[in-house]
Amino acid sequence: MQALHEPAGEGAxxxxxxxxxxxxxxxxxxxxxxxxxxxxxxxxxxxQQWRAQSPVHEAAWQRIESxxxxxxxxxxxxxxxxxxxxxxxxxxxxxxxxxxxxxAGGSFALLRQTPTWRAWAADEVAALGEQRRLALPDGGAIxxxxxxxINIRYDSAQRVVQLVRGEILVQTAADAQRRPFIxxxxxxxxxxxxxxxxxxxxxxxxxxxVLQGAVMLTPAxxxxxxxxxQAGEQxxxxxxxxxxxxxxxxxxxxxxxxxxxxxRMRLDDFLAELGRYRRGRLGCDPAxxxxxxxxxxxxxxxxxxxxxxxxxxxxxxxxxxxxWVMVRPA
Numbered sequence: 001m002q003a004l005h006e007p008a009g010e011g012a013x014x015x016x017x018x019x020x021x022x023x024x025x026x027x028x029x030x031x032x033x034x035x036x037x038x039x040x041x042x043x044x045x046x047x048q049q050w051r052a053q054s055p056v057h058e059a060a061w062q063r064i065e066s067x068x069x070x071x072x073x074x075x076x077x078x079x080x081x082x083x084x085x086x087x088x089x090x091x092x093x094x095x096x097x098x099x100x101x102x103x104a105g106g107s108f109a110l111l112r113q114t115p116t117w118r119a120w121a122a123d124e125v126a127a128l129g130e131q132r133r134l135a136l137p138d139g140g141a142i143x144x145x146x147x148x149x150i151n152i153r154y155d156s157a158q159r160v161v162q163l164v165r166g167e168i169l170v171q172t173a174a175d176a177q178r179r180p181f182i183x184x185x186x187x188x189x190x191x192x193x194x195x196x197x198x199x200x201x202x203x204x205x206x207x208x209x210v211l212q213g214a215v216m217l218t219p220a221x222x223x224x225x226x227x228x229x230q231a232g233e234q235x236x237x238x239x240x241x242x243x244x245x246x247x248x249x250x251x252x253x254x255x256x257x258x259x260x261x262x263x264r265m266r267l268d269d270f271l272a273e274l275g276r277y278r279r280g281r282l283g284c285d286p287a288x289x290x291x292x293x294x295x296x297x298x299x300x301x302x303x304x305x306x307x308x309x310x311x312x313x314x315x316x317x318x319x320x321x322x323x324w325v326m327v328r329p330a
Contacts, residue, residue: 014056015056015059015060015063015102015103016056016103017099017103019054019056019057019060020060020064020098020099020100020102020103021095021099022050022057022060023057023060023061023063023064023102024064024095024098024099024102025095026047026050026061026064027061027064027065027068027098028095029043029047030043030044030047060102063101063102064098064101064102067098067101067102118149118164118165119149119164119165122149122150122151122164122165123150123151123152124144124149124150124151124152125144125148125149126144126145126146126147126148126149126166127146127147128146128147128277128278128279129146129277129278129299129300129302130144130146131143131144131145131146131255131256131257131258131299132144132148136152136159136161136173137152137154137159138154138159138173138175138181139173139174140170140171140172140173140181141170141171141173142161142168142169142170142171143168143169143256144166144167144168145166145167145168145169145200145255145256145276146166146167146276146277146299147165147166147276148163148164148165148166148167148168149164149165149166150162150163150164150168151164154179156177156179157179158179158180158181158182159175159179159180159181159182160182160183160184161181161182161183161184162183162184162185163183163184163185163199163201163206165201166200166201167198167199167200167201167255168183168198168199168200169196169197169198169253169255169256170183170192170195170196170197170198170199171196172192172194172195172196172213174194180192183199185199185201185206186201186220186239187205187206187219187220187237187238187239188206188217188218188219188220188237188238188239188242189217189218189220190206190208190215190216190217190218191215191216191218192213192215193213193214193215193216194213194214195210195211195212195213195214195215195231196210196211196212196213197209197210197211197212197213197215198211198252198253198256202236204236204238205236205237205238206236206237206238207234207235207236207245208229208234208235208236208237209234209248209252209253210229210230210231210232210233210234210235210248211231211248211252211253212231213231214228214229214230214231215228215229216228216229217229217235217237217242218237218242219237219238219239219240219241219242220239221239221240222239222240222241225240225241225242226242227242227243227244229244232247232248233246233247233248234246234247234248234249234252249263250263251263251296254296255299258298258299258300259296259297259298259299260273260274260277260296260297260298260299260305261295261296261297262293262294262295262296262297263294264292264293264294265292265293265294266289266290266291266292266293267284267288267289267290267291267292267293267309267313267315267327268284268286268289268290270293271283271284271327272284274297274299274302274305274306277299277302278302279323280321280322280323280324280325281323281324281325282325282326282327283324283325283326283327284326284327285326285327285328285329287328287329288313288314288315288327288328288329291313291314291315293309293312293313295308295312306325306327309327310330314329314330315327315328315329315330316328316329316330
């Protein structure tokens, strides 16, 4: 398989997102063309007319054809779904991926190295604002939090869940083959010792909360620094160290039930957490950042949560647009 490395400099066409979307839609339409010869002929005539309208259209088509050829040569769930006509959620992800590739010049090999690609290509994904529940092959269960992605890799030797992005809650099950259960992250791993626990990527490292049982945290570059956590404890690890960070908050794992629970949480911290469940920017004026928030709030309706804040605190919510919101003093 030959990768496409189209130059981005002189001679390369600049393709807008709109034109890239048109090219992707034509590509998917032609792949699913109806059996009727007359309908197929009409589609192909319209497609040829679209290509002839502009050199940019033709360049976009050449890129999507090259990307399609490259995706046909790889074995990934997203690639197979893209080429085989995915259901609604997979189709949206596929279109986004293909449009990005066309705009970027079709450099598929480079895109595969990015975190964005790894999330797009993951086995299971939760959308923004979604908590998604899955049954695991061994009878266990997993919940993906907002904007999270995982791969599931079970074999004869071990059971592995790779956390590609975000946060998960895991409930392990007894395994007849006695295979270890491991959550892998970019910084290290979490080995379950018959347990229920959460794992979350953070800026400073990976945080773990143990709700039942126990886990072993192992930094990727310092396995000798492994740290055991018991039920009721939380911890953090980087690639070089692991540590217990104290007792669990009473509301640990509440997000899996669709709730954001706060107990005297600073308003800026509360809004930062709430912002994970909605698109755009959710800001906090420094003048009210210190105000304290308590209560249980439904994550399915973040606008309702913001409205509730105005009743509990001396603040106002300013909607500059649907995707730019600021909380300010009343």
